[in-house]
Amino acid sequence: MSRVRFTLPQVKDYPDSRPSACPHCGSVILNRHGKVTKRVTDLYISEVTVIRYRCTDCLKTFRHYPKGVDSHDRSLRLRGVSALSWALGLSLRSVSHLLSALGCGLSRMSIWRDVQEWGSGALSGWMNRTRGRVRVMGADETVIRLRGKKTVLGFVTDAKSGQLVGMDVLVDRDSEGFMRWLQRYVSRFGVEAMVTDDLSTYKPVVERLGIEHQVCIAHVRKNVRRRIDEIDGWDWHRENDRKAQDQVQDS
Ligand SMILES: [Zn+2]
Known part of the structure; x- marks a missing residue:
């Protein structure tokens, strides 16, 4: 089996860029309007600097966060770790214990929200450090059981090398859910063809993505x-x- 390496979202303590436009009206002329210190729960960082900007057009102010931080009090990295630990088979209770041991105690309810956030694709940065194109991509799912509930994990591989490109929790296993899951890989890696098993869900999705479809004979x-x-x-x-x-x- 090929080695699996996960890329967790990075967390910076200071924004390393300016916002490109006002989130309210889209204007690009923005003035700095002070800064605030924000406490975050993360594995390594406890405080970050958030820069405030004021739009010269609509006069509204907004916050510009460093990488890996948003309005949440927990970093994207920590939310990613909690979702991944659960996806790899730990129960919500075990993930909660694990994170407490790492100094980032979390309730089971928060972990469950992280898992759903991850499944909806809101947590990006879970792709492997694959560079360049993946012309032929393999997609597959596996079902794990968690407290009697079926949970589906989606895997995306580079069909040529067999390397894992990404892994997602699939909350919705219908065409729309599969579109959300696969679209970002197709556009990011310039995928031209997809190899899947004979699951009928893939066919309409692959057609909508406008790429070739092959059914894997081994499957x-x-x-x-x-x-x-x-x-x-x-x-x-x-x-x-x-x-x-x-x-x-x-x-
Ligand atoms: Zn504005």
Whole structure:
């Protein structure tokens, strides 16, 4: 299995750029209007500087946050860690204990909100440090059970290298949910084709994304084999399937 490396959102203690436009009216002529210190809950940083700006057009003021910080009292990095720990199989209670041990105690309710935020794609920065293009992307899901509730994790890989490109919690498993999940990868990496299993949900999504679609034969074979294995007395089919598999490997 390839090594998995996660990229957590970075957190800076000072904004390293100016805002590009007023969030209220879009005007680009902005004046600095003081600064404030904000306490944040994070693994490494406890305080950040927030710069206030005043728009010269609509005269409204707004706050400009450093990287990895927003109006929330917890950093994006910490929210990411809590969602990821849960997604990797820890219960909400265990994530809460883990974060307390790291000095960032969180209630189970907050962790659950982080997970949903992550699943909706609001927490970006979870992609691997893949650079350049991923012409052919593989997409797959796996279901984990959490307190009797099915939870779906979506994986995106570079089909050529097999490297993991990103991982998401899929809250909605319908076409709209899949669009939200896959669109950002397609536009970021210039994806031209997608390899998936034979799940019918992918087909309309891939069409809307305007890229090529390939059904992965290994997936199909795995699914067929699993279904055959579930049925008693199909030894002849199983044997045949195995022979066909050996022939493919020999050739
Ligand atoms: Zn304005």
